[in-house]
Amino acid sequence: MPAGIDYEAVFRALPGAAMLLTPDLVIADVNEAHLRLSGRPRNGQIGRPLFEVFPDNPADPHASGARGLEASLRRALATRAPDSMPLHRYDVQAPGRPGVYEERYWSAVNAPVIGPDGEVQLLVHRVEEVTELVRARRAEAGAEREQMEAQLYSRARELQEINERLRRAQAREREVVLALQEAMLPAPRPVGHHRAAVRYRPAIGALNVCGDWYELTDLPGDRMAVGVGDVVGHGLDAAGVMGQLRSALGAAALVAPGPARALETLGLYARSVDGAESATAVQLTVDWTTCTVTYSSAGHPPPALLHSDGTVEFLDRATDPPLGARPEHVPRPEARTPFTEGTVLVVYTDGLIERRREDIDVGLGRLSDSLTRHRGADAETLADALLAELLPPGGATDDTALVVIRL
Structure with missing residues (x-):
């Protein structure tokens, strides 16, 4: 030291x-x-x-x-x-x-x-x-944060404007699609001397509409052909495909000997239509002379028969893959079931029963319960009750077509 x-x-x-x-x-x-x-x-x-x-x-x-x-x-x-x-x-x-x-x-x-x-x-x-240094750094950070917030605010405004323009464009497309849907789907009218209650409910999304359709065709004798289908996809493209398939099935029903052959014809036609792959459809023939319903399904949810005693029968004995799903033509199955006077036929698309992350049997159970509760209602009242009870309160994410006929 x-x-x-x-x-x-x-x-x-x-x-x-x-x-x-x-x-x-x-x-x-x-x-x-x-x-x-x-x-x-x-x-x-x-x-x-x-x-x-x-x-x-x-x-x-x-x-x-x-x-x-x-x-x-x-x-x-x-x-x-x-x-x-x-x-x-x-x-x-x-x-x-x-x-x-x-x-x-x-x-x-x-x-x-x-x-x-x-x-x-x-x-x-x-x-x-280092208090002054901390305060200076804090002031710098505050200024940087304010600048960043201003940039984020400006960007948010830009995104808001973009979203608003997109919303308006989607709304315009929705209006066009729904107008096209209304023009292509047949208006409610008697088929022969029988009347069907028909309903169409678009999805809540601006573009999630116009894949579902129905077709009622008067056949010779006391018979009616009922077709319901669902095109994969949404918007204008799906609307165009829907119109083509609906018209084709209506024409096939007039000349085919039964529902299975009508769906076979539709399946062959669907191969030539872009966007028709994997579309589902069900075709039924109601014959009041023999009191039978003949049906065939191409991957579609099963129609329901509400009998006068309140029991519900799902028509699921003739189900095959959707249109165009097979690489080669294979004859489709067909089944027949009897009915008595007062039985109600209900044909629908999956928007009525299916929910995300839920087994389809749950939705079919809801439909069965609702039909049983309203078994005494006329076709128009029953159609409204089904939509009110089975569709989500805020609207469905898929569109829904529904046909109700008291046989």
Whole structure:
């Protein structure tokens, strides 16, 4: 150690704030820089416990400056090695203003002083206030945040305008599609001397409409052909395909010997229509002379017969894959079932019964229960009741076609 150096004078003259503490964390000495920084007189600090002189703000339940400093000092004592503290907040009571604490930020290092006996005699607490730096960084961050928020707001406005233009375009397309749908679907009218209740409900989405259709055809004798189908896809393209398939099935029903042959003809035709792949359809022939319903299904939900005793029979004994699903032509199955006077035939598309992440049997169960509850209603009333009970309150995500005939 160089002779003649007054280390006490050096300690007091250090430009950085420093404090000497005993192992019991009692203030042994402070230099001039620390006195200026703390704003407290020397005689108000020397010999007093550190956290009695510099307590945490009692009004702030989240204050942790004293706790963090004590933990660092204890580590320096235990390890006998310097401990650098991360930047931390430690509010200090304003000089001459009891109970008033000022927000302050610090960077500190705590180092042990080892005596000849190998024990820690003192702790050096060197501290640098960085409050102004933190405030400057905070102001910069605030300015950057404001700039970013302004940019995000501007971008949000742009996206809002784009979405609004898209919404208007979709609304216009929806109007066109629904007008086309209305023009292509037959209006409710008697077929022969029998009347059917028909309904079409578009989906709630602007473009999720116009894949479903129905066709009623008067046949020779006291017979009626009923066709219902669903095209994969939505919008104008689906509307065009729907119109072609509906017309083709209506024509096939007039010349084919039964529903299965009519669907076979439609399937062959569908291979030449872009967008008709995997469309579903069901074709039925109602014969009031023999009191039978003959049917065939191409991947379509099964029609339902509501008998006069309230029981419901699903016509599912002649089901085959959707149109165009097979690479080669295969004859389609056909089944026949009798009915009695007063039986109700219900033919529909999947929008009436299917829900996302739900087994189709659940939807068929809802339909069966609703039919049983309303078994005494006429066809028009029953059609309205089914739509009211089975479609979601906010509207379905798929369009729905429905035909109800009291046989």
